[in-house]
Amino acid sequence: MRDDPELTTPIGLARYAHDFFDSSRAVDYHYGKSDGFDLVSQMPALYLIGHSIELAFKSYLLHRDITLRELRSRKFGHDLHSCQRKAEELGLSGLVKFDSAEAAAVELLNSLYSKKQLNYIETGIKCIPEFGLLKSFAIKLIHAVSSEVGYEDFNR
Numbered sequence: 001m002r003d004d005p006e007l008t009t010p011i012g013l014a015r016y017a018h019d020f021f022d023s024s025r026a027v028d029y030h031y032g033k034s035d036g037f038d039l040v041s042q043m044p045a046l047y048l049i050g051h052s053i054e055l056a057f058k059s060y061l062l063h064r065d066i067t068l069r070e071l072r073s074r075k076f077g078h079d080l081h082s083c084q085r086k087a088e089e090l091g092l093s094g095l096v097k098f099d100s101a102e103a104a105a106v107e108l109l110n111s112l113y114s115k116k117q118l119n120y121i122e123t124g125i126k127c128i129p130e131f132g133l134l135k136s137f138a139i140k141l142i143h144a145v146s147s148e149v150g151y152e153d154f155n156r
Contacts, residue, residue: 013059014151017052017142024048041131043118049134050113057083060145064090080110096144105133
């Protein structure tokens with residue numbers, strides 16, 4: 001993400017959120033046909049849906065005048081919780097409501113996503129969130145943000 005607001009826009013981030021979301025579903029669907037992965041999603045599917053959620057939050061935050069430089073800073077980085085907290089502070093909760101199971105799934109995802117454990121292997125036991133709950137959260141979020149920022153191609 002560059003610091004030039006002419007190159008990175010809320011609509012562009014919403015579009016990428018949509019694209020990464022669609023990709024996460026395709027990967028989950030593909031691996032879901034394999035033995036053992038019908039219950040737990042593969043790390044690439046989790047990474048892709050996490051990235052879609054991050055982009056949707058950042059689309060909303062950029063729309064609400066948080067600068068690109070600030071969005072790239074350690075304050076937000078890849079921390080879904082920090083992005084969500086700031087987005088809700090700036091009115092997102094008036095646009096969309098998440099149920100407690102969806103929110104808990106995103107918190108679990110964030111514990112892996114924000115520390116890059118979905119990108120790089122770190123051995124040991126991990127708590128993996130249910131993909132269906134993440135999907136439900138992402139659909140609600142991307143739908144609300146897309147409408148708010150003017151991106152009209154999210155029809156899920």
